[in-house]
Amino acid sequence: MMRTTRFYLAFLAVISVMGGGAQAQFGLESQPEGDRLVRIDATFATKVIVPGSTQLLGVRFQITPKWHIYWRNPGDSGSQTRITLDLPEGFKAGPMVWPRPVIHATEWETTFGYHGETMLFVPVTAPAVIKEPSIQIRVKADWLVCDQICLMGSGSTSIELPVAKAGASVPSLKDEPGSAFAKGLACIPVPYQKVKGTIARLEMADGRMALEVTGPTGGAASIVFVPDLTPGVTSEGGVSTPATISGDRYRILVPLALKPENALGKPLEVAGVVLFGNNRLDPAVSIRMPIKP
Amino acid sequence: MRRRNTLLATLGLAAAAGLVAVATAMPVSPAAPLSAAVAKIGEKAPAFKLMDLNGKAHSLADFKGKTVVMEWFSSKCPWSGSKSGNSIHSTGQVAKLMTSLKSADKDVIYLAIDSTARGMTMDAVVAADKKAVESLKIKSPILVDFDGKVGKMYGAKTTPHMYVIDGDGVLRYSGAFGDRGDKNYVLDAVTAIKNGSTVSPTETRPYGCGVKYSKR
Known part of the structure; x- marks a missing residue:
């Protein structure tokens, strides 16, 4: 299990975006890296981990204009976006919670996915007892990103959270209407x-x-x-x-x-x-x- | 529950405003993809004759009495013939499948078919496929379906999209390469046909890049 004394860094630890910045111009010839077309960051619903509790981890995807990634049913073609969590011992991840997709219909096919920005969620359950003063969650996402061509991409980020006392009552971002987290939740069917x-x-x-x-x-x-x-x-x-x-x-x-x-x-x-x-x-x-x- | 209320409020707001933000919406009319598809599980597979990369003609009728596996292929797709950690060719999954298929049925035929031609010339398709054959050490013939007629007859949606046709020319399986784990539906179908047992599943949802048919 990860240890750290840097508690103060934990707040909303929206850290480490992989890949380069969004790039606007891509032609068929330039064959951009699928990694660079999508940026991810992660946010936990609470500032701290409460032992024995379940909270949502939100993974935000920022997708280069004109490109799209896929819902859990991609439709006529495509491949669902995947999130993998590397959790400390005793923690458990639940099934992904998906925001509503948008329909992408062309002359050839109908697919379901996301463009612009979206946030996918994963419930994380903490064990009843956590000995460490803080924990780290590593997040990896894999996607197929398509426009005129499709490219495979992946990204990783991590989040660090101090551990609170069991039973502690802590505020959740889902109750802050202006937060990206709450806005993401509002897109869940x-x-x-x-x-x-x-x-x-x-x-x-x-x-x-x-x-x-x-x-x-x-x-x-x-x-x-x-x-x-x-x-x-x-x-x-x-x-x-x-x-x-x-x-x-x-x-x-x-x-x-x-x-x-x-x-x-x-x-x-x-x-x-x-x-x-x-x-x-x-x-x-x-x-x-x-x-x- | 707040988020529920948010959504319900949105519904109410939409009613009040008379519309939802459709101005920025993408078109929602469903496409009529591959409506000409005639291939159906349990029925005679549509006949075809296509040239491979070396100009040799291959006709489905040539393989009467043999089980035929068809893999829709694209040199441009990272699930298929473009090098990537997920490509069924890059990762050796096709080579492994072909070995397993030969063990299950030594007479099995394996064909790759490329219907991706949008914005490309015939020469460009052949050149790109030849490059993929070399770099990915592809052993099966690749048949070029430049006008997309065969792909559309079969309703091929993705690369890969797999089909299995038995020795009587009947389509027995259509769908995904496998479950993205160890399960390979194509091998299961070929084995079942060889053993005279029931093919199951007969249809799964394929995944991969959309087949970019020529607009011609």
Whole structure:
């Protein structure tokens, strides 16, 4: 486990950005390094680590204009962005928490991802007892970054946090509305059960299963369902499904093809996000429900 | 919960304003990619005839009775024929697969197909592929699908995008090279076909660079 006496350096330790600065002009010939097209830094939700607690680590990606990286379901092509944490002994990382993607549609393909800036999150659980006065979390991210061409890239950063007493009450950046951290959290889709008036259900029509989602439009001009990768369950009729809007409500009907032989040993489920508008700051609703064949 | 409230407030705000920030939004109309794709699992694979880098013609019909593995390839893609820590060629994954495939079925045929031609001439595609063959020690023939017709018939979306066709010419697998770990779906499919057992999975989501079809 890492030791240090430099507690004062720990506050918001947004440290060490790998790669060079954003570079504006890249031609096909210049073959830029994928590393340099994306900059990362990391922020922990609290200034200190409280033993036994779980908090989010936010990894901000700043992407060179015109280029994009990918959501957990990249769509027709691409590859999901990955974050790997090197944690002190006894610490555990949870599954990544993804902000809503934006849809990137071309004549050729539809993909889901991020451009400009985004923050991905990883829950970190500290052990009940930490002997060291401070700890270090090393963060590595890998991405496929694409424009007219695709390049593999990676970056690393680290964050150092002093250890507080167990049970200590500490403020969280998620409660500071102006912080990049809180703004990043605001881009996380809300479970549909928590959005008043939104209903998601599986229905059978003509012997085929479909996901139906209805809810308030919130005034959005475009509403689209974007599926997660759910092995054995695919949405038919395209990689995304637009809603029909009637008055102040929308309806999305996603015909599903069930192929248990392609489930890769996982339980069948349908999952995805409903995107209101196509700006990263626009609202989104998440859906996940099991399917019993 | 604050962030939930933030989002819900955004929904409400959007209603009040009558729109969300669509001015800066990217187009959301879904593309109709590869709508001409006719290849379907369990059905006869579309016939094709393509030239390799040395001008030799290869026709699917030539391989009747043999299992054929096809790998969509691009010399420009870091998952495929461009040197990188993730390239299935740079990392030796294809070489390893070909060895394993031969052990499973000594008669198996392995073809790479390059449909990436946007902004390139035929000569440029061939030259780039030849360079990749040399630097990555690629053993299989690379067939050039310059006008993209074969790729579109098969619905090839990414490099790599893998297909397995059995000796009767029936498409048995389409999708990813593997699970990005030790599991290789292509080897599983070829082994199952050889043993007369059920291929599973038959379809997975491929990953990699989008195939940059020619705009011609």
